[in-house]
Amino acid sequence: MSNVTPFPSPPSRQGGKGDWQTGFERLELQRIMDLYGRMVAAGHWRDYAIDLHREAAIFSAFRRTAERPEFRIEKRPALRHRQGMWALIGEAGNVLKRGAELQGVLAPVERRLLKIVVD
DSSP states (O other), rough: OOOOOOOOOOOOOTTTSOOOEEEEEHEEEEEEEEEHHHHHTTTTOOOEEEEEEEEOEEEEEETTHHHHHSEEEEGGGGGTTTOOSEEEEEEESSSEEESSSSHHHHHHHHHHHHHHOOO
């Protein structure tokens, strides 16, 4: 006849580090989406992507869908006590800003938005 294979049990949270994927908390995502909405209203961004991995959660903002992201906002909790878990990464892959607070990491994009609106 046939063999019955049980579903694998979910990983336990007590099993050590990293069985679960990293994600954005509600307030973090609200802050990022608020900035994204303002950049869309200014006509600068048109698309976004969210990637959730075990070691990082990444929000990518695109000017056009077929291009590389103009900015990536990465949350890496493993770097919390070293360089800060937040990083703003540019289109070329260079780290523009790193820190422990999301607001400080988003500051260069906020300043850029002010320049777009003023012009």
